[in-house]
Amino acid sequence: MCYAIPAKLIKILKKKKHKIGIIDYFGEERQVIIDIDDLKVGDYVYAQGGVLIRKVPTKEALEILEYWKDIFFQLKQTDEALSKVDQDKLPPNALAILQKVNLRKSLKRDEMLTLLGLTQKEELAVLNEIANNVRQQQHGNSSCIHGVIEFSNYCRNSCFYCGIRCEQNIQRYRMSVEEIIAAAKEAVEKYGFKALVLQSGEDLWYDDAMLEKIVTEVRALGILVCLSIGSRDIETYRKLYAAGARAALIRFETSNAEIFAKLRPGTNLQDRIKLIDDVRELGFVLATGFILGLPGETHEDIANNILLTKYFNPDMYTFGPLIPTQDTPLANCSQITKDLVLKATAITRFVDANSNILVTTASETLDKSLRKEALLAGANSMMINVTPAQYRNLYSIYDNKTEDSFDVAQCIKESIDLLMSLGRCPTDLGIS
Ligand code: SAH
DSSP states (O other): OOSSOOEEEEEEEEOSSSEEEEEEETTEEEEEEEOOSSOOTTOEEEEETTEEEEEEOHHHHHHHHHHHHHHHHHHHHHHHHHTOOOGGGOOGGGHHHHHHHHTTOOOOHHHHHHHHTOOOHHHHHHHHHHHHHHHHHHHTTBOEEEEEEEEEOOOSOOOTTOTTSTTOOOOOOBOOHHHHHHHHHHHHHTTOOSEEEEEESSOTTSOHHHHHHHHHHHHTTTSEEEEEOOSOOHHHHHHHHHHTOOEEEOOOBOSOHHHHHHHSTTOOHHHHHHHHHHHHHTTOEEEEEEEEOOTTOOHHHHHHHHHHHHHTOOSEEEEEEOOOOTTSTTTTOOOOOHHHHHHHHHHHHHHTTTOOBEEOHHHHHHOTTHHHHHHTTTOOEEEEEOSOHHHHTTOOSSTTOTTTTSOHHHHHHHHHHHHHHTTOBOOOOOBO
């Protein structure tokens, strides 16, 4: 099974910053950034996260497409059937707002607050249905699955929420450069991943030369390399872009500067925002977002978090609930409800109809059913942990991280089965 369908390149456009391609999946077109040379119209390719990353030999592509050609249209029908909205059940206090959503008009902050304030089960169900409908209209049934390798749990920071903050008394590990490359190779060659997130604590033990070697070798596997290494010098990001990394996952964590400064001692929101802006400016495909439900946070803060994410014009929204974690200063905080995660997902879809929204592992940890429910409330992307088994439980950013007990093949099967049951297809989402 593969998590990406080959597309046919049908047009090459030259833009100032990048070469842009139009690719086709069974008649559906997407725009992508071209990141390889020697391409011509008519070639078959893989794209991930809006980046064309690899050419696929025509014979191989046609064989895979032969397998998908009927399934693709069947899945679309399932997705369309599941994305219908029951107009009669629209909640009266949100009616006008949701009509605005239907017209693709952007929501104001106070309208977001009204939606965040909904509590009735039926109202929430309609909110999710409409978000799912907007997702379907914007993206069809495209959904993506990326892999994540957590390569070090050393961290120089002291973030109050995090289970690998430097003060935690936990077993630390660092994968060697060779181990990281070998794990990526296995994820690509054995399991078929086309995009990998390389994640770690802020661990300066890996200097620029080591990171460059990792990125170069992992990119050479023909996949999209996404960095999730936190606040490093912008020069480091520049070098890693040159080495072949094309995506970066950096959350700003909270848009509330006071909460930020309190929960991330020694750091400040302004610097984090500047880093994200600068990384974007370098040309990285960007995934950013926040933690939901930090202590002291109000609905206003949540609305601001969604709006700040939108400000970055990210390729992917990533947010998940705070999971209070033992021995951290936030160990005794209360956990938010799954309804709030779903509301934030749906409202994000309304605020940025064309967005890509990740279902995060923190959401799945809060409630296993959230994976499916978030995918039916506007989300369209998920991640699978491919960290080697001996390290998997040690990257304990929060307690009871989901999936820890499963093997990779099992996780992949479950994810694919879920996507298929919802009528979703692993065609790339493209860029807007
Ligand atoms: N060092 C990198 C990667 C951090 S881990 C960086 O700074 O970007 C990835 C994300 O996990 C963090 O950005 C944070 O949003 C999230 N996280 C950490 N602890 C958490 C917790 N207890 N509950 C929920 N999310 C948490």
